[in-house]
Amino acid sequence: MAAPADEKESAESLLAEIQAKAAQAFDVFDHESNKTVDVREVVTIIRSLGCCPSEGELHDLLAEMEEEEPTGYIRFDRFLPIMTNILMERKYKPLPEDQLQKAFEVLDAEKKGHLTVEELTKFMTEEGEPFTQEELEEMLSAAVDPDKGVIMYKDYASLMAVDDNT
Incomplete structure (x- = not known):
């Protein structure tokens, strides 16, 4: 029987792995190395992480990630928690x-x-x-x-x- 500490450690390990994967994908498009990417590239990042949301779902995700006054860029600190949640919940998985x-x-x-x-x-x-x-x-x-x-x-x-x- 796994102890609760082992389960917590496993969940924390999975969370760290998912966050690292999301950060790595984001960094590929962070051409200025300033923790921002062009809003148009976020769709590619999301899909590169194995997620296949519909156009409507993508629009909602981008709206959630954007600043209150859209700048045309998405900041890493807005992207990471949303993308982590999507990956942890295994949302938008492609069809088998x-x-x-x-x-x-x-x-x-x-x-x-x-x-x-x-x-x-x-x-x-x-x-x-x-x-x-x-x-x-x-x-x-x-x-x-x-x-x-x-x-x-x-x-x-x-x-x-x-x-x-x-």
Whole structure:
């Protein structure tokens, strides 16, 4: 039986590890080494930490991290407690591979095992939270099978899946 002190030590160790991971990700974008990052880069930092919030959730997170008078920058001391809480609560985790694959299967009405670039473009720009042109191009560059010119979604779902080792 683990003693309460061991559990507390384990939780403190996890907290320290998560805070170090968040700080390291933040530091990559702190180009001036002044404990601030451009607000536009915070989304990349959040996603680099394995979190996949929706656009609306991202907007709320940024609003929570920003100063009362927005400066265009996010300070580390505003970022760290919010990001630590998100990581400790395991919020915004990406979907597992089998759920990603099922989502693609729903889009593949003809059950052909792949989607065309045109089909995926239509779904990603006209449904739900539409992708920007940049997001779409980035997705297609990774998703399209170079030999077949289509999205073999079983392979792509596997590529998109994130190992959950945290």
